[in-house]
Amino acid sequence: xxxxxxxGVFFAVFALALLVGLGIVVPRPLxxxxxxxxxERSQQILMLSNPIHTDIAxxxxxxxxxxxxxxxxxxxxxxxxxxxxxxFGWGGRSFYIETRTWxxxxxxxxxxxxxxxxxxxxxxxxxxxxxxxxxxxxxxxxAEGLERLKQFVLGSFEQTNGQPSALxxxxxxxxxxxxxxxxxxxAFMGCNTWTAAALRQAGLTSGLWTSxxxxxxxxxxxxxxxxxxxxxxxxx
Numbered sequence: 735x736x737x738x739x740x741x742g743v744f745f746a747v748f749a750l751a752l753l754v755g756l757g758i759v760v761p762r763p764l765x766x767x768x769x770x771x772x773x774e775r776s777q778q779i780l781m782l783s784n785p786i787h788t789d790i791a792x793x794x795x796x797x798x799x800x801x802x803x804x805x806x807x808x809x810x811x812x813x814x815x816x817x818x819x820x821x822f823g824w825g826g827r828s829f830y831i832e833t834r835t836w837x838x839x840x841x842x843x844x845x846x847x848x849x850x851x852x853x854x855x856x857x858x859x860x861x862x863x864x865x866x867x868x869x870x871x872x873x874x875x876x877a878e879g880l881e882r883l884k885q886f887v888l889g890s891f892e893q894t895n896g897q898p899s900a901l902x903x904x905x906x907x908x909x910x911x912x913x914x915x916x917x918x919x920x921a922f923m924g925c926n927t928w929t930a931a932a933l934r935q936a937g938l939t940s941g942l943w944t945s946x947x948x949x950x951x952x953x954x955x956x957x958x959x960x961x962x963x964x965x966x967x968x969x970x
Contacts, residue, residue, distance in 0.1 A: 775874040775962065779883070779936075781929065782821065783869040783947040788929040789823040789856075790887070791863060792880075801888060802857075808900035808911035810859055821858040822887050824928040826851035826919035831904045831912060853919045854901065855891050858910040865964075871951065872964045879937035886935040890928070892916050926950050938962060 780791040792798055794817050802820060806812055823830075828851050865872045875883065891898035892914035901912040919925075922945055930940040930950055941953030954963045 775876050775879075777875045777877060777880040779873050779875060779880070780819065780863055780865070781871040781873060781933070782863070783871070783951065786946065787823065787825065788926050788947050788950060789821045789858075790883070790929060790932055791819040791821045791860060792884070792887075793819055798884065801884060804898050805857060805911065807897075808857075808902065808905070808913070810857070810909070810911055812859070814859065816861045817859055818862050819860040821860050822890075823856045823858075823925060824853060824890055824915055824917075824919075825856065825925040827854045828852075829919075830854055830856060831901070851919045853915040853917050855898075855913045855915040856910065857913065860909075869947075871954070873933065873936070873938065874962050874964075875936050879935075883932060883936040886932050890915055890917075921945070 777793075779793065782789045782791055798820060799812055803812070805820075811817075831854065863870060893899070894914075899914040901914065904912045924945060926944055926947055926949070930944050930953075933954070934940055938954060939957035940950060941957070944950035944953050
């Protein structure tokens with residue numbers, strides 16, 4: 735009996751390790767069309783990571799402020815002279831909203847994250863972010879890649895009567911807000927797979943399945959060896 739249990743545990747761990755390894759090594763998309771010329775990668779965005787979650791920080795310019803002008807309806811001050819980045823993240827409503835810090839961690843939102851949960855977009859205004867800070871990765875894009883990224887992020891907001899719907903009162907502080915998002919969340923296809931999908935729209939290659947930040951980091955480093963991805967290796 736003990737040997738059967740041991741074999742079962744061994745094969746389960748082996749299958750999980752194999753799945754994680756394939757998720758990193760197998761690229762997504764599996765192939766690329768041959769590029770026509772080499773576009774200048776003069777646009778830089780940031781990927782921000784903590785142990786379980788990733789966000790995308792896009793530098794502020796007139797175009798970004800115009801596209802996301804609806805953020806003002808949630809009370810965000812887009813005219814703040816210290817504003818340098820707008821940070822976007824996608825996640826499960828219950829876990830995201832109810833877990834502001836690790837001290838707020840509760841069993842209910844964690845269990846719900848392994849089922850299906852409604853999704854939300856979290857938006858935060860940020861000042862200068864040092865590229866060398868722990869958990870910060872610098873990603874270089876061409877103009878077309880940045881355009882596709884903005885469209886992907888904007889398309890992640892659920893809209894009612896043509897406008898994204900803010901979840902008033904759910905924010906962490908005065909510089910962030912939550913909005914209804916498209917799609918459903920679970921821990922296996924969650925916030926980090928959304929980040930990976932966004933970066934693929936921007937022209938990068940990620941692993942087939944990257945459910946945690948360090949898996950996404952490894953896959954981006956593996957599949958993008960042309961200086962598009964430069965990361966601080968000290969995750970917070």
